[in-house]
Every structure is written in C-alpha cells, then in structure tokens.
Amino acid sequence: MKKLMDMMAEQLAAAFEKAGYDASYGKVTVSNRPDLCEYQCNGAMAGAKVYKKAPFVIAEDVIAALGRDSMFSMAEVVKPGFINLKIKEEVLADYLRKMAKDEKLSVAAAEKPKTIIIDYGGPNVAKPLHVGHLRSAIIGESLKRIGRYVGHEIIGDVHLGDWGLQMGLIITELKYRQPELVYFEDAYEGEYPTQAPFTIGELEEIYPCASSKSKEDENYRNEALEATHLLQQGRAGYMALWNHILNVSVSDLKRNYENLNVSFDLWKKESDAQPYIPDMVERMREQGFAYEDQGALVVDVKEETDTKEIPPCMLLKSDGASLYTTTDLATIVERMQLFSPDEILYVVDKRQELHFIQVFRCAKKTGLVKEETVLSFLGFGTMNGKDGKPFKTRDGGVMRLENLIADIDAEMFTKIVENRSVKDKDARETAKIVGLSAIKYGDLSNQATKDYIFDVDRFTSFEGNTGPYILYTIVRIKSILNRYAEAGGSLEEGVILAAVNDSEKELMRVLTGFGSTVENAFEEKAPHKLCAYIYEVSNAFNSFYHETKILSEEDEKQKKSFVQLLVLTKKVLETSIDLLGFEAPERM
Numbered sequence: 001m002k003k004l005m006d007m008m009a010e011q012l013a014a015a016f017e018k019a020g021y022d023a024s025y026g027k028v029t030v031s032n033r034p035d036l037c038e039y040q041c042n043g044a045m046a047g048a049k050v051y052k053k054a055p056f057v058i059a060e061d062v063i064a065a066l067g068r069d070s071m072f073s074m075a076e077v078v079k080p081g082f083i084n085l086k087i088k089e090e091v092l093a094d095y096l097r098k099m100a101k102d103e104k105l106s107v108a109a110a111e112k113p114k115t116i117i118i119d120y121g122g123p124n125v126a127k128p129l130h131v132g133h134l135r136s137a138i139i140g141e142s143l144k145r146i147g148r149y150v151g152h153e154i155i156g157d158v159h160l161g162d163w164g165l166q167m168g169l170i171i172t173e174l175k176y177r178q179p180e181l182v183y184f185e186d187a188y189e190g191e192y193p194t195q196a197p198f199t200i201g202e203l204e205e206i207y208p209c210a211s212s213k214s215k216e217d218e219n220y221r222n223e224a225l226e227a228t229h230l231l232q233q234g235r236a237g238y239m240a241l242w243n244h245i246l247n248v249s250v251s252d253l254k255r256n257y258e259n260l261n262v263s264f265d266l267w268k269k270e271s272d273a274q275p276y277i278p279d280m281v282e283r284m285r286e287q288g289f290a291y292e293d294q295g296a297l298v299v300d301v302k303e304e305t306d307t308k309e310i311p312p313c314m315l316l317k318s319d320g321a322s323l324y325t326t327t328d329l330a331t332i333v334e335r336m337q338l339f340s341p342d343e344i345l346y347v348v349d350k351r352q353e354l355h356f357i358q359v360f361r362c363a364k365k366t367g368l369v370k371e372e373t374v375l376s377f378l379g380f381g382t383m384n385g386k387d388g389k390p391f392k393t394r395d396g397g398v399m400r401l402e403n404l405i406a407d408i409d410a411e412m413f414t415k416i417v418e419n420r421s422v423k424d425k426d427a428r429e430t431a432k433i434v435g436l437s438a439i440k441y442g443d444l445s446n447q448a449t450k451d452y453i454f455d456v457d458r459f460t461s462f463e464g465n466t467g468p469y470i471l472y473t474i475v476r477i478k479s480i481l482n483r484y485a486e487a488g489g490s491l492e493e494g495v496i497l498a499a500v501n502d503s504e505k506e507l508m509r510v511l512t513g514f515g516s517t518v519e520n521a522f523e524e525k526a527p528h529k530l531c532a533y534i535y536e537v538s539n540a541f542n543s544f545y546h547e548t549k550i551l552s553e554e555d556e557k558q559k560k561s562f563v564q565l566l567v568l569t570k571k572v573l574e575t576s577i578d579l580l581g582f583e584a585p586e587r588m
C-alpha cells in the first residue's frame with residue numbers, strides 16, 4: 001500500500017512541476033511546528049537560489065498550482081517561504097479504511113525478499129544465562145520478527161558456544177570429583193551410560209568452581225586446556241561427556257528462552273563448524289592468504305584506509321588449535337553451503353566489534369562469501385545498573401537472567417494487586433506477561449548500540465514511556481470493545497468516518513505512519529523506532545479517549561466509526577508489540 005506521506009509528496013511534486021519548477025522540490029515532512037500545521041514542505045526555500053526568486057513567490061505559485069482538489073484542507077505560505085499543510089479529514093479516514101483492510105496494515109512486502117541469517121542469543125553451554133545474554137536475545141528476536149513481517153526469509157540461529165575452554169574446565173572438575181567414571185578410563189571400549197552423571201543444578205555449580213580454580217592454579221588450568229584439546233581431537237569418553245553437558249544445558253536454555261518468548265529456528269553450535277575447518281584453512285594457505293607468523297597461522301586483514309590498527313586474523317595457534325575466529329569463519333562456510341544467505345547479521349555485544357571486523361574482512365578477502373553477500377554486525381551496548389556500571393546482583397555478583405525476571409515479576413505482581421483489577425489467581429500470570437513487556441520494552445526502546453540503565457522502578461511503571469503503559473493502553477481498548485460487544489454491538493460493522501475533533505484526527509494521523517515505521521525499523525535495524533512509534537500511538541489514543549465520548553455517542557454510525565478506529569488502533573499496537581516480542585494480557 002502506498003504511504004500517505006508519499007501520496008502527499010506526489011501532489012506537491014506535481015504542483016511544483018505545474019508551476020514550472022522541478023518536481024524534486026516537492027518533499028513533505030511531518031511539521032516541526034505542530035501548533036501551526038500537520039505537515040510542511042520546504043522545497044520553495046531550497047529552490048530559491050536555483051530560480052533566483054524569493055522563496056515566498058515560489059511557494060505561492062505552488063499553492064496556486066495545488067488547487068482546491070488536493071489532499072489538503074490547508075496549504076499556506078509563511079515567511080520566508082515555508083508551505084504549511086493540513087490534511088483533509090476525509091482523506092485520512094479513507095486511508096485508514098484501506099489500511100484496516102490491508103493484511104499487513106500498509107507495510108509493503110520487500111521487493112526482493114532476502115534470505116537472512118540472524119545470529120543471536122549466543123549462550124554458552126553449561127554456563128547459566130545471565131543478563132549479558134539478555135540484549136542479544138531481545139534485540140535479535142525482534143529483528144527476526146520485523147524482518148519476517150516485511151517479507152524476508154529470516155533464519156534465527158542461536159549459535160551455541162559449546163567448543164571452548166569451558167568444556168575442558170567442566171571435564172577436569174568432574175574428573176577430580178568422580179575419577180571412577182568410565183569416561184575417564186583410557187582403555188574403555190564399551191557403551192557410555194545414557195544418563196548424565198550430573199543435573200543442571202550441579203553443572204551450574206561445577207562450572208564457576210572450575211573456572212575460579214583455574215584462575216588460581218596453573219596446573220589445573222593446564223589440565224583443563226589439555227582436556228579441551230583432547231575433546232577437540234575427538235577422545236571418546238570426553239565426547240560422551242560433552243554430549244551429556246550439551247543435552248542437559250540445552251533443555252535448560254530452551255526453557256529460559258521460552259520464558260522470554262524467544263525462539264530459534266536453528267540450534268547450531270560452534271562444534272558443528274569444526275568439520276569445515278581443515279579444508280578452509282588448507283585453501284587459505286594454498287591461495288596464499290594464510291601465512292605463518294611466529295608459529296601461528298594468520299591472514300592479514302588491515303586496509304589502507306584504517307585509522308586504527310586492525311591486527312591479522314589468527315586461524316591456528318602454534319599448537320595447531322583453532323580459535324573463536326576460526327570457528328566463526330568456518331560457520332560462515334557452513335552457512336553458505338547450507339543456506340546460501342544474502343546476509344548474515346550478528347547481534348552481539350559491541351565489545352566484540354574488532355573480532356567481527358577481522359572475521360568479515362577475512363571472509364570477503366578469501367572468498368568464503370560472494371562479493372555481494374552482506375555480513376553485518378549489530379553491536380549492542382551494555383545494560384548497566386543505576387550506578388552506571390554493568391548490572392549486578394545486590395552483592396555484586398553476576399545476575400542470573402532467571403533471577404532478574406523473577407524480581408521484575410514480583411514487582412509487577414505487587415503493582416497489579418494494588419490496582420485490584422485482576423483476581424489474585426490471575427495476577428501471577430498477568431505479572432509475568434506485563435513483566436516481560438517491562439524488560440523488553442525497557443531494552444528495545446533504547447538505541448541498540450548505546451549503553452542503557454536498567455531501572456526497575458521506571459521500567460515497571462504504568463506511566464511514561466514503558467512497556468506496561470503500552471499494555472495498559474491496549475487493555476483499555478480491549479475493555480471498551482468488550483463492553484461494546486457485551487451490549488450487543490458488532491466489531492465487524494461500520495466504517496471509519498472523518499475525524500470529529502483534533503485528538504481523533506491526531507490519532508488517525510499517527511496511525512497512518514505504521515507502514516513506514518516498520519519498514520524503516522527493519523532497514524535501520526532499529527526496533528527503538530517502533531517503540532517510539534507505539535508510544536506516540538498510545539499517547540494519541542489516550543488523549544482521544546479522554547476527550548471523546550465513545551460508547552455514549554448517540555449517532556450509531558458515528559459510534560461504529562469510533563469502534564472501528566479502536567479496532568484498528570488495537571491491531572496496530574498488538575502487531576507492533578508482537579514484532580517487539582511481547583504480548584498484552586486481557587486485564588491488568
């Protein structure tokens with residue numbers, strides 16, 4: 001569906017042309033003086049130099065050419081030559097009627113649908129999810145949903161970290177605790193037990209214990225390195241343990257992600273890329289890209305235009321072990337083979353930027369991807385506490401994601417019970433739904449690349465730019481529509497009529513922006529723009545609600561029109577929060 005802004009710009013462009021000026025001056029923007037007008041066109045100002053005429057004169061010509069039949073109820077010149085515009089109420093209503101019928105609510109399907117892999121989540125096996133993993137999950141999930149909505153084929157891959165030192169650490173610690181296990185018997189040739197020798201709870205205790213031991217004790221650390229190496233060589237007992245660790249952890253991770261309303265199409269792992277490494281490295285060597293430097297195998301990736309030093313990309317350490325970089329490169333090889341994506345988007349902590357610069361350059365230079373394949377990195381900022389430092393527990397530890405969610409839910413529960421609009425029994429469920437909106441909206445409403453402060457009080461508030469406020473607005477609309485339906489009204493009947501007051505017109509105007517907002521949010525990988533948009537919609541709706549008698553309207557046709565406007569507003573808001581990855585309760 002055509003965008004309203006484009007329709008207006010077309011009329012302006014035609015008017016410029018008709019008046020003898022270049023059509024390209026006919027651009028329309030939302031007014032920056034909402035007290036004077038709704039939209040504006042500054043083309044006459046831009047044209048003044050070229051045509052050596054006062055902008056005022058050009059503007060007058062254009063308005064004359066625009067004529068009375070335009071989309072505008074007002075087109076006025078103000079000095080020195082701005083064109084101030086107001087749209088006709090009937091034009092707006094007509095647009096919304098069409099939008100309400102459009103399956104995608106005016107969002108245009110991508111002209112050339114692309115296959116895009118989004119690499120997000122990135123948890124590490126055997127380590128509990130902590131707040132550091134929250135942003136990747138939330139932002140990645142939202143981009144996946146927005147991308148699909150605009151018509152791309154999106155493949156979400158969790159890319160589990162399952163191949164690093166943490167595996168060696170766990171194996172080493174297990175060996176200390178239970179040396180009698182068959183996994184450690186060199187000569188063992190039988191089947192390994194199908195039951196893991198630990199629970200998820202034990203696993204989560206084993207890892208930090210092993211990790212801190214390795215920091216204090218060099219021998220222990222070397223043992224863990226050796227175990228990692230043996231695992232990577234495929235030693236049977238260790239592979240069997242690795243399998244147990246993986247299974248136990250993955251089911252726990254799935255449960256956690258489910259609570260966040262986050263899901264992945266692929267549960268691929270770092271280890272899946274390992275088989276691609278030998279060939280890849282060999283090719284890079286043969287083609288002369290990779291060379292030995294102090295025993296290690298590296299590829300130069302610096303470029304002349306670099307303003308800071310970009311060190312070579314390391315493929316193999318001197319002992320032949322592969323690294324994070326190697327795994328990421330091999331994963332690219334794997335992804336190209338399995339899915340030949342047009343783009344791979346990584347949603348990862350911005351502190352890993354250098355790593356991705358190296359990986360992307362190396363992949364392009366050595367031909368792992370086509371020239372036109374897009375490799376992009378959305379590096380997000382840190383989630384900080386109120387003290388401006390990375391978010392921690394009260395005693396300074398790493399905050400587990402589960403605990404963070406539980407804290408928010410408890411806070412929400414208190415607030416919902418205070419409101420007393422929900423029965424106690426349902427309040428827990430509602431608190432969960434609203435709590436998730438608080439966390440996700442709190443995160444997504446900030447520009448992803450920036451650090452932000454996770455402020456529990458602010459995020460859980462029903463007022464201001466928060467998730468709960470948005471949900472509150474949706475619930476308010478639902479409740480009006482329910483009352484209308486209970487009184488025998490039909491939600492299917494009636495059409496949206498021209499606005500009866502300014503606040504209704506404003507709501508209608510804001511609603512028309514949905515299509516371009518969603519398209520733009522995907523283009524710029526900026527879910528925060530969708531957040532800003534639904535905040536605007538919610539504010540506009542609430543003003544309309546306060547200034548308009550909706551269900552007590554006597555004119556049936558008019559009442560039905562209000563109801564249809566509510567239905568559309570609800571659709572826009574519900575679709576938007578779904579794209580952001582949360583939902584609204586029935587009551588709150």
Ligand code: ARG
Pocket residue numbers: 119121122123124159160161328346348
């Ligand atoms: N597991 C990694 C970490 O915790 C993040 C993985 C990001 N994705 C990637 N392809 N490197 O830092």
